[in-house]
Amino acid sequence: MGRVLVVGFGRSGQAAARLHRARNDGRTLSVYDDNSGNLRAAENQGVQPWDGCITDVEQAIWSPGIPLSHPLATGLAAAGCEILSEVAFAAPDLPPVIGVTGTNGKSTVTGLLVHLISRSGRHAVAAGNIGTPVSEVALQTKNTAPEIVVLELSSYQLELPLGLSPVGAILTNLAPDHLDRYADVTTYYRTKWRLVEALSSAGLAVLPKNDDAVEALAAAVIPKTRLERCDGSLVDGWVTGEALDSPSGRMNLAQAATMARYLGIPEAALRQGGEDFDGLPHRRQVIGRFGGRLWIDDSKATNVAAVVAALHDAKEPVVILLGGQGKGEDYEPIAEAMMGRRVQAICYGQDGAALAKATGGQRVETLAEAVDIARDSAPLGATILLAPACASFDQFTDYAERGRVFASLAAEGGGDS
Structure with missing residues (x-):
């Protein structure tokens, strides 16, 4: 053997x-x-x-x-x-799969889709890049098999063939990222698109509406599957919890709800799920109100597009903490998102100097220093937002550790009564 x-x-x-x-x-x-x-x-x-x-x-x-x-x-x-x-190694032991990929929002959409499916009484699990290895789910199916696996897939996981044909795919959005790994942004985008190409012949691909990069890919191939484009207007009028109460949150809900409808989830379950979804850690997570300021952990905002979206949704005035290990991106879009708004940047870590130069922000060495300055300089009622635009590996094990440290530092100021 x-x-x-x-x-x-x-x-x-x-x-x-x-x-x-x-x-x-x-x-x-x-x-x-x-x-x-x-x-x-x-x-x-x-x-x-x-x-x-x-x-x-x-x-x-x-x-x-x-x-x-x-x-x-x-x-x-x-x-x-x-x-x-x-993924391909585990594929023979998996139940039907819905794949989720994209530059930003894919973990939230994955968790949200599982939540919507579960709200109807059906058994779904999340796996892949969201945390649980695919092989772990394959092992569990030998005992109690879920009806559906919602599989979050990074571009790295799509570089090799999936070894399966998903019954559905969600492409949340495309924006430059991981340019330290890929030769150019086109290669990165095409790698993401492999999920759509892998769909079963009867499958559904949910795509963002008015995304030029996605439309260029869709026009270049003749997919064998159904394509459905949506935006946040699909859920206008829905009551949502704090986790989805933003333009990007409503977009996430619209994409997850579109796929859930395709799976036959009743409308009542969709609306209830949108209302009671709590969100995921380190993704626009409200840490609390300390010293009269709102502290938000968006440590998973590891690229420029995610930071621009976070700034768009944040309530002014804003003190944003930027920094970490860069991925070769241009930071100018962050500066453009700050223009004409009450936003102050504090930049730290390996790419802190480049970020400070682009945004006109203050340069410090560590996240702890950035938090201290934010606490001292942010006016009452401000939002203090950790949205680093970078990977965490210069000072932390991963984005989750960075988020936990930020939350601990924020709480040192004491909570508001």
Whole structure:
């Protein structure tokens, strides 16, 4: 029997290893990872590090965090090894899938669609980039299978074939992002569009209305599936909770509701779900009112388009905290979104100087310093908004840790009575 190689032993790699064991197909399992901590975790779970011999590797399960330009991918492909995404590896054990991708809003739309489906009494789960590995869901289906899996897919997860044909797809929007990984923005957009191309022949693709980048892709191919475009006006008049009470929130609701209708979810469940959806952490999350200011954690706003949308929705005056590890984007659109509005920028971290230059903001080193200045300088009634426009890896493990630190720093000022 041959060998299955897990390339990258993070959460998805570990779940894929467990799924491989559950299938019990007789093939040896090994792991490749240049992180010593992940290798120790593999050995603790009974998975041996790979010895580097390519000849017996039949299948490699490739982590989306590792670019396919990695020399190992070239070597495996030259040896005739099948390179699979974790999604494709798990695909044979999955129930029907709805895929969600896009530059911004995809986690919220994923969670919201699951919420709307569940509101009708049907069993749906969220997986993929939102947090739960796809292989973990595949393992769960061996006991209690959900009726539908709503799968959030990053562009990284779409670089390799999905290995399945979703019954529905939502493309939330397209804007420049991950230009540190892709040769140009067109390559990034085309990678996102692969979800629509993978749809089943009877599937529905929900697209944003009046999105030039999306329309260019739609015009360049003849899709075999139905395309439906929508905007926030679809839910005009609906009562929504605080999490969806903004133009971008209503757009998210419109897209999720359009797909839910396609799945046969009753109108009453859609409206109730829109009203009681609580949102997701670190995505326009209201931390609280401290010192007479409203503190909002949008740590997941890791690109320029997300920051522009957050500024558009924020109540003035605004103090925005920008910074982190940049992705090669132009920050000028943020400056344009600030023009003519009462917005002050405080910029920190690796790209703090570039952000301060673009926005005319104040430059500091750390998020803690930025919070201290925001607390001292923001007028009463202001919104203090963490919307960094950057990845977090210069100072934090991930965007979630950054958001938690921000919330803790915000609360140090004491809550309003």
